[in-house]
Amino acid sequence: MSTVLEVTGLEGGYGYVQILNGIDLHVDEGEFVTIIGPNGCGKSTFLKVLFGLATRHKGTVLHNSADVSGWRTDRLVDRGIAYVPQVDNVFPSLSVRENLQMGGIRLAAKKLTACIERACRMFPDLEPRMNDLAAALSGGERQMLAISRALISDPTFLLLDEPTAALSPKYQQQILANIDELRTQGISVLLVEQNARLSLARSDRGYIFSGGKVVYTGSAKSMLNDPDIGDYFLGLHQ
Ligand SMILES: Nc1ncnc2c1ncn2[C@@H]1O[C@H](COP(=O)(O)OP(=O)(O)O)[C@@H](O)[C@H]1O
Numbered sequence: 567m568s569t570v571l572e573v574t575g576l577e578g579g580y581g582y583v584q585i586l587n588g589i590d591l592h593v594d595e596g597e598f599v600t601i602i603g604p605n606g607c608g609k610s611t612f613l614k615v616l617f618g619l620a621t622r623h624k625g626t627v628l629h630n631s632a633d634v635s636g637w638r639t640d641r642l643v644d645r646g647i648a649y650v651p652q653v654d655n656v657f658p659s660l661s662v663r664e665n666l667q668m669g670g671i672r673l674a675a676k677k678l679t680a681c682i683e684r685a686c687r688m689f690p691d692l693e694p695r696m697n698d699l700a701a702a703l704s705g706g707e708r709q710m711l712a713i714s715r716a717l718i719s720d721p722t723f724l725l726l727d728e729p730t731a732a733l734s735p736k737y738q739q740q741i742l743a744n745i746d747e748l749r750t751q752g753i754s755v756l757l758v759e760q761n762a763r764l765s766l767a768r769s770d771r772g773y774i775f776s777g778g779k780v781v782y783t784g785s786a787k788s789m790l791n792d793p794d795i796g797d798y799f800l801g802l803h804q
């Protein structure tokens with residue numbers, strides 16, 4: 567099995583401010599990997615550094631064996647990486663259709679139409695809302711739109727930051743099931759989640775971050791069954 571992402575000794579943050587203190591992490595092809603950890607420990611910062619949106623100080627990032635350390639976001643998108651931010655992940659004043667079109671701004675018109683149709687098949691709830699403003703969507707629908715928008719660029723590797731935060735249990739389950747399904751389309755997934763139990767239940771492996779470091783990594787199953795991890799993290803948001 568090949569490795570989609572191989573991060574070694576990654577240090578970084580915002581300008582000179584260092585938040586990540588040496589992260590080692592990998593994602594194999596077709597894997598669903600979840601990162602959990604307390605608020606403020608650097609989970610979002612890690613995804614932002616990977617996607618060229620925050621500063622890398624040291625360390626290497628390999629994508630499909632190529633060194634992409636410090637690459638610009640647009641070049642990472644061209645390589646098939648997509649990212650769904652934790653907040654502000656749709657344009658509220660644009661319609662659902664326009665949001666999706668924005669996600670495919672680099673695609674030819676024909677391909678864009680096909681990709682929008684594919685997004686509608688995946689999230690049928692969005693289809694009747696195509697002409698509504700994104701601002702009018704519920705939290706769950708907004709998250710579906712954000713994920714669809716990221717998928718329009720036809721990625722093979724998706725980074726997601728807390729896609730189920732503040733959603734109803736029904737939507738949490740649905741969104742995680744949808745993300746899990748992406749693997750059948752050949753998309754590998756790296757996810758940051760507060761709903762650790764729900765997400766690990768669908769994951770192959772997990773990492774726990776604390777203070778900008780990895781403090782634990784193992785199979786999702788072992789994490790779900792470890793009483794110490796269960797007490798400390800998994801119960802936090804259930
Ligand atoms: N744009 C920013 N500039 C400076 N510091 C930031 C910025 N965004 C987040 N931070 C700081 O980085 C640390 C890690 O934040 P974050 O990665 O968002 O944590 P998490 O996602 O694990 O809750 C926090 O101390 C936070 O205050």
Ligand SMILES: [Mg+2]
Nearest residue numbers: 609610611652
């Ligand atoms: Mg965060």
